[in-house]
Structures are given as structure tokens and as C-alpha cells.
Amino acid sequence: xxxxxxxxxxxxxxxxxxxxxxxxxxxxxxxxxxxxxxxxxxxxxxxxxxxxxxxxxxxxxxxxxxxxxxxxxxxxxxxxxxxxxxxxxxxxxxxxxxxxxxxxxxxxxxxxxxxxxxxxxxxxxxxxxxxxxxxxxxxxxxxxxxxxxxxxxxxxxxxxxxxxxxxxxxxxxxxxxxxxxxxxxxxxxxxxxxxxxxxxxxxxxxxxxxxxxxxxxxxxxxxxxxxxxxxxxxxxxxxxxxxxxxxxxxxxxxxxxxxxxxxxxxxxxxxxxxxxxxxxxxxxxxxxxxxxxxxxxxxxxxxxxxxxxxxxxxxxxxxxxxxxxxxxxxxxxxxxxxxxxxxxxxxxxxxxxxxxxxxxxxxxxxxxxxxxxxxxxxxxxxxxxxxxxxxxxxxxxxxxxxxxxxxxxxxxxxxxxxxxxxxxxxxxxxxxxxxxxxxxxxxxx
RNA sequence: GGAGAGGUGGCUGAGCGGCUUAAAGCACCGGUUUGCUAAACCGGCGUACUGGUAUAAAGCCGGUACCGGGGGUUCGAAUCCCCCCCUCUCCGCCA
Numbered sequence: 001x002x003x004x005x006x007x008x009x010x011x012x013x014x015x016x017x018x019x020x021x022x023x024x025x026x027x028x029x030x031x032x033x034x035x036x037x038x039x040x041x042x043x044x045x046x047x048x049x050x051x052x053x054x055x056x057x058x059x060x061x062x063x064x065x066x067x068x069x070x071x072x073x074x075x076x077x078x079x080x081x082x083x084x085x086x087x088x089x090x091x092x093x094x095x096x097x098x099x100x101x102x103x104x105x106x107x108x109x110x111x112x113x114x115x116x117x118x119x120x121x122x123x124x125x126x127x128x129x130x131x132x133x134x135x136x137x138x139x140x141x142x143x144x145x146x147x148x149x150x151x152x153x154x155x156x157x158x159x160x161x162x163x164x165x166x167x168x169x170x171x172x173x174x175x176x177x178x179x180x181x182x183x184x185x186x187x188x189x190x191x192x193x194x195x196x197x198x199x200x201x202x203x204x205x206x207x208x209x210x211x212x213x214x215x216x217x218x219x220x221x222x223x224x225x226x227x228x229x230x231x232x233x234x235x236x237x238x239x240x241x242x243x244x245x246x247x248x249x250x251x252x253x254x255x256x257x258x259x260x261x262x263x264x265x266x267x268x269x270x271x272x273x274x275x276x277x278x279x280x281x282x283x284x285x286x287x288x289x290x291x292x293x294x295x296x297x298x299x300x301x302x303x304x305x306x307x308x309x310x311x312x313x314x315x316x317x318x319x320x321x322x323x324x325x326x327x328x329x330x331x332x333x334x335x336x337x338x339x340x341x342x343x344x345x346x347x348x349x350x351x352x353x354x355x356x357x358x359x360x361x362x363x364x365x366x367x368x369x370x371x372x373x374x375x376x377x378x379x380x381x382x383x384x385x386x387x388x389x390x391x392x393x394x395x396x397x398x399x400x401x402x403x404x405x406x407x408x409x410x411x412x413x414x415x416x417x418x419x420x421x422x423x424x425x426x427x428x429x430x431x432x433x434x435x436x437x438x439x440x441x442x443x444x445x
Numbered sequence: 446g447g448a449g450a451g452g453u454g455g456c457u458g459a460g461c462g463g464c465u466u467a468a469a470g471c472a473c474c475g476g477u478u479u480g481c482u483a484a485a486c487c488g489g490c491g492u493a494c495u496g497g498u499a500u501a502a503a504g505c506c507g508g509u510a511c512c513g514g515g516g517g518u519u520c521g522a523a524u525c526c527c528c529c530c531c532u533c534u535c536c537g538c539c540a
Contacts, residue, residue, distance in 0.1 A: 004494095038494085038496095042496070042509095044510095045494095045508050045509045045510090046508080046509090048508085048509060049508065051520075051521080052509095052521080054520065054521090056520095056521080057520095059520085063463075063464085065464085066463095086520090089520070090520045091520085092520085093520040093521085094520070097520075260491095262455095383493095390503090391473090391474070391490090393492080
């Protein structure tokens with residue numbers, strides 16, 4: 001969410017941002033509704049002032065100890081006169097009240113309209129964001145690691161996993177429908193291993209480990225920017241008016257919502273592993289094979305809440321990106337970083353860097369990480385604030401990035417570490433988390 | 446799920462129709478004084494929307510709303526009525 005004052009003064013900028021982000025919103029209507037809203041509020045305020053002042057006078061006229069009452073008596077008014085004046089005033093205020101009533105209804109209607117329009121206004125992208133229509137126009141920033149060459153026929157992770165008895169997609173589908181899977185033996189171990197490694201690394205870097213709910217209230221989904229626009233991507237538990245989150249970013253970022261923090265508490269760095277639920281609506285037929293795009297996965301997510309300072313946000317954006325890159329380097333996986341173009345940005349994101357890891361079966365880099373900065377966008381929605389050094393209340397800035405997401409990261413790990421025999425070497429850093437296992441063989445299942 | 450008790454500013458807590466402009470205390474900020482830490486005294490101290498004015502910024506002067514949320518009664522509601530939510534205690538169920 002943006003400041004309405006900013007929107008009023010920069011309508012063209014917002015329209016351009018929406019066009020670049022390929023988000024539809026009606027800025028002109030918002031500005032019209034805003035003008036109406038302010039007009040109604042002014043009228044209502046004036047009437048309420050009249051009502052309050054009159055009401056107070058009645059109270060005092062009826063109170064013999066009040067100054068107004070004494071003054072009236074001193075001016076020679078009889079008790080009957082005073083009583084009549086109060087009654088006269090009371091009937092006048094009944095008229096005022098009759099005017100207030102319908103205006104209050106207008107106010108409610110207009111405010112509701114105003115808010116629902118406000119929810120749809122996008123955060124303008126940073127100037128460094130390339131303008132483009134979709135992910136094909138993302139701009140590569142750097143490649144790290146080398147894509148290895150193999151002198152034997154490669155298997156993809158599905159074939160490998162099924163032959164080793166560590167991936168069983170068919171039974172996952174039997175239990176839960178398409179885009180579901182099961183892992184077994186060393187597969188399940190490997191899944192846990194990457195998550196545990198990621199948590200340990202982040203704790204080493206000073207992030208506070210958290211355990212958070214994944215079933216959250218509507219306002220939390222609105223606050224983080226996933227609603228109302230992304231509603232069809234979420235699993236809803238309508239009976240309880242709750243939603244399953246698609247990422248721990250949601251509960252972590254909203255953790256301090258509605259609070260006014262002190263500046264000394266910032267930055268707040270949090271990390272959590274959580275299940276992530278995604279309906280993948282509109283992705284029918286896309287990435288159907290294997291573990292790439294599924295409905296439920298686990299992800300270690302890093303979130304930073306910092307001061308309202310763009311330079312500081314930028315610095316932390318680099319930091320969270322470096323955290324993820326460091327982990328991929330430890331896992332010896334080749335990847336590239338892309339500057340995500342405007343059309344591929346979310347509503348609230350100022351800028352986003354995706355990390356794409358090499359996946360032989362796709363013969364391309366596939367997205368495994370997504371590092372975003374939001375400036376105030378989420379904080380405004382969440383009423384997440386702090387008192388700065390001048391004791392002024394300001395909105396925080398928020399950022400987040402994947403640390404690791406499983407099972408997607410298992411795709412490059414399995415495919416890049418396969419041997420001619422169809423075994424999989426376990427990367428060194430994961431071995432301690434795999435009960436010392438160095439190679440996954442069929443026998444190891 | 447059932448019964449009871451509660452939800453008031455950053456915190457504690459009073460108020461239960463109009464001298465409430467939400468008391469008081471703590472915390473916090475500014476000042477005075479005492480050679481330091483501390484104490485005492487004086488002053489300040491919420492959030493949101495909004496009008497005016499001014500500026501390089503800050504600000505200054507007003508208005509309205511907000512005492513868990515939403516309705517209602519009333520000239521007037523933190524206070525009375527209705528609905529909902531949440532917390533606590535006990536019971537039930539349960540990993």
C-alpha cells in the first residue's frame with residue numbers, strides 16, 4: 001500500500017508503474033473516490049462539531065452548578081426559561097442528527113470503496129528494474145559455477161529417484177491428486193538435510209530461528225500483499241476464515257504487525273522453515289513432470305525488517321541474496337542471478353532478484369530463490385512501524401528471500417550428482433545431515 | 446464444545462451517561478538543581494484521517510474518529526442494550 005497523498009501527487013507515475021507491472025488498477029477512480037471521501041468527512045466533521053457543542057451546552061444548562069447555568073440565572077433567566085432553552089436546543093440537535101445519519105452511510109460506503117481500490121495500487125518498481133512483459137525478459141546479472149559436462153546419458157530426477165526407490169510420485173498422486181509426491185528413505189533424509197543445513201547457516205549469520213503458524217487470518221494475507229489479488233492461489237479454510245500460507249514470509253513479516261517498535265530493535269532478522277501451500281491455479285499443464293511445481297513443499301525463508309531508509313534496504317537486499325548464494329556455493333550447484341523485469345514483479349515488490357539453479361533435465365536454469373524488497377509497501381498494510389531517532393513514527397521496510405526450498409532444490413542436487421551407475425553422490429556439506437551417507441545407492445533405500 | 450471472569454494509551458490501572466480535555470503511577474523526552482551513577486522538582490508525552498498556515502525540512506493553529514470489533518438507545522456513550530471476536534480459569538475432547 002502507498003500513501004494516498006503520494007498517489008494524489010504522482011498519479012501518472014503510478015499508472016506507468018501499473019502498466020509496467022502489468023497490473024490493472026484504476027488510479028483515476030481512486031482519486032475521485034478520495035476526493036469524495038474527504039468531502040464527506042469534512043461535512044460530517046462539521047455536523048459532529050455542532051452536535052457535540054450543543055450537547056455539552058444542554059448538559060450544562062441542566063446542571064445548576066455549571067458556569068453556563070449560573071450565568072443564565074445571573075442574566076435574569078428563570079428556571080423555566082433555561083429549561084425551555086435546553087429543550088429548544090435538543091430539538092435542533094435532533095435535526096442535526098437526522099443530517100448526520102445519511103452522511104455516515106455515505107462515509108461508510110465511500111471509505112469501503114476507497115480501501116478496496118487502495119489494496120490494488122502497486123508499488124512502483126525501482127529505476128534499476130528492466131521494463132519487460134514476463135520472465136522471458138528478466139535480465140541475467142551473473143552466472144556462478146560451471147555447468148558440468150557428463151560423458152554418459154543423464155537421467156532426470158524422476159527416473160533416478162524412482163530407480164533408487166527414493167521418489168514415489170504415483171503414490172503421492174494416489175493420496176492427494178496431481179502435483180503431489182512422496183519421498184522415501186534417503187530421499188526423505190535428503191529433503192530434511194537441505195532444510196536443516198539452511199537453518200543452521202542462517203542461524204550462524206545472526207538470524208533468529210522462528211516457528212510460526214501457516215494457517216493465518218485474512219488480514220495477514222492482505223497485510224503481506226497476497227490478498228486480494230492472489231486469492232485464487234491460496235488454499236482457503238473458509239469455515240474458519242483462515243488461509244494456508246504459500247510461504248513463511250507471511251507470518252514472519254506480519255509477526256510485528258500493528259506494533260510500534262523502537263529503532264534499537266531494528267533490523268530484525270528472522271528465519272523459519274515452514275510448509276508452503278500453493279494451488280498453482282492457472283498453471284495447468286505447466287511443469288507437470290517431477291518435483292518442480294507441486295502443491296506442498298517446505299521452504300526455509302529469511303525476512304528482514306529494517307528502518308525506513310532506501311540505502312539500508314538495498315544493503316540488506318544484497319545481504320539476503322548473498323546468504324542464498326553462499327548456500328548454493330556450499331552445495332556446489334551452478335546458478336545464475338537475474339534482475340526480474342517489471343512484468344514479472346509482484347504488486348508490492350520494488351525489485352526482485354531470482355536465483356536460478358542449473359537443472360540438467362530442463363536443460364536450463366530453473367528458479368529456486370526469489371529475493372524481494374518492498375520498502376514500506378507491506379509495512380503500511382500491516383501497520384508495522386517504529387519510532388525513529390527524532391521520536392517520529394515511521395513505517396518499517398521489509399525484505400525477504402528464499403534460503404532453500406525442497407523438494408525443488410533436490411532436482412539439481414540429484415541430477416548433477418548422479419553417477420554412470422545411476423547412484424547419487426551426497427554433497428559434502430549434506431553428509432553430516434545424512435547420517436554420514438556419501439552415496440545414495442539402490443541398496444541404501 | 447460447556448460454565449464463569451475479563452478485554453481501557455508503550456505498560457500497570459481508575460472511571461460504569463454530561464466538571465473525562467481518559468485520573469493516577471511506571472516508562473520515555475526536555476529543563477532546573479545537586480561536582481559522577483542516582484534523586485528531587487517543573488514541563489512534555491498516543492494513533493489515524495482531515496482543514497488552515499508556513500517552510501529547504503521540521504513545524505504551528507484547528508476539526509473528527511478511536512477505551513477488543515460491529516450495530517443500537519440518547520441532545521450526549523469508555524460507561525446502557527444487542528451481536529461477534531479474543532484472552533484467562535475450570536470442565537469435556539485430543540497429538
